[in-house]
Amino acid sequence: MAVDATAVPADRGGVGRYVDELLPALAAEGADLVVVCQAHDLAHYAQLVPGADLRAAxxxxxxxxxxxxxxxxxxxxxxRRAGADVLHCPHYTMPLVPGLPVVTTLHDATFFTHPEVHLPVKRRFFRTWTRISLARARRCLTPSAATRNELVRVAGADPARVDVAHLGVDPERFHVPTDEERAAARAHLGIDGPYVAFLGTLEPRKNLPALIRAWSTLPDAPDLVLAGGRGWDEDVDRAAAQVPAGHRLHLPGYLPLELLAGFLGGAELVVYPSLGEGFGLPVLEAMACGAPVLTTRVLAIPEIGGQAVAYTGTDEESIAAELAALLADPARRAELAAAGRTRAAGFDWRSCAREHLRAYAAAAAA
Known part of the structure; x- marks a missing residue:
């Protein structure tokens, strides 16, 4: 079984998190792995999946x-030279003439359903490759049933050839934080008091300008921290420039993985006002850290959050109203935090790996 890890970015975001969590889980399930990666990642994967056959691009x-x-x-x-019987391409694209069965992961359908939140060149590229992979891969994987259903609706996917593998959460990394972990996150951010948190790429589909404007209308609002890499959303800067005096907005960029439990679990509330997600991993991670979560009912997020999160519309008036209500109701936040921990425990990477192995077996047998 060969997994292509060459698309993993240096910051380990997005597909990097997925591949880095999936590979050890596959190894733990007994998979005989060939990992194809960038030369600079050889040491990383040697430590992550000891015993795997590592091949450098x-x-x-x-x-x-x-x-x-x-x-x-x-x-x-x-x-093929490494003896793999199946090749897993984990990020939309694949060899057109592979000479062995290919399984491809399609992470979301928003290139079709929400084209306005993607750059035109990216939208065209991923739409094209989604259709190619749906037609040519032996099996395709999606992280949610919502994404599979949308691909059937908008891209003509054959549902019998698309498998759902919910992503997982690592309880060693994402857990209710200790006081020391909360303090370390606050020290890194330079925050003394309460704060509202967001974690993810600062890109248009995350709907962050609406969150900033909604939060700006609340009197005596806690600090707002938008943690994550900068995307191409210039409206974030414009909204940030209009934050009124007395409100403190923090844009710390990427946070080290070891700080995420303290950051998420130390927040009064984690807000994820996305316009569309293939899964919504930060929602699950926040739940696992014992944070109450406010998010939206679009695409895959209700499949992940269920009744363990609070929901809002995507417009700033709705966000402001729900944000104010939750900040004023500590009992409701505590109830959500407890429900979120319980629900998050049902999503684990070993289960995700087992779904992948079933897809690999089906691809090999097809």
Whole structure:
């Protein structure tokens, strides 16, 4: 079984988190792994999945155009030479003439359902590759039934060839934090008092300008911390520039993984006002850390949050009203925190890995 990890970004976000959590879980389930990665990631994967057969892509493949070209001419050849019976391509694209069964992960359908929240070039690229993978891969994987259903609706996917594998949460990393972990997160952020938290890429589909404007209308509001890498959403800066005096907005960028439990679990409330998600991993991680969560009822998020989170509309008036109500109701926040911990315990990476192994077996047998 070969897994292509060459698309993993240096910051380990997005597909990086998925691959880095999936591989050890696959190994724990007894999978015989060949991991194809960037040369600079060899040591990382040697530590992450000891005993896996590690193969490095050419150094030039660190550049995205070269990697995509090498994927077509070199990836499958390398997997076949390593003796793999199935190749898993975990980020939309795949070799067109692979010579062995391919399973491809399609993370969300928002390139079709919410095209306005993606750059035009990215939208065209991922729409094209989603359709190609749906047509040519032996099996496709999605992280939620909502994403699978949307792909059936908008991209003509055959539901019999699309498998759902819910993502998981690592309880060693995402847990109710200790006082020391909360203090470490606060020290890193330079915050003394209460705060409202967001975790994720600062991009248009996260709907952060609406959150900033909603929070700005609340008197005596706690600090607002938007943690994550900067996307292409210029409206975030415009909304930030209009924050009134007396309100404190923090944009700390990426937070180290070891600070995330303290950051999420130390918040009065975690708000995730997304316009569309294939899964919504930060919602699950916040729940696991014992944080009450306010989010939206769009696409996959209710499949993950169920009744253990509070919901709002996507407009700033709705966000402001729900945010104010929850901040004024500590008993409701405590109830959500307890429910979230219980629900999050049902999502684990071993279960995710088992769904992947079933898809690999079906691809090999097809």
């Amino acid at each position: 050419p150094a030039a493949a660190a550049r995205i155009p070269v990697r995509l070209a090498w994927e077509q001419v070199g990836l499958a050849r390398l997997a």
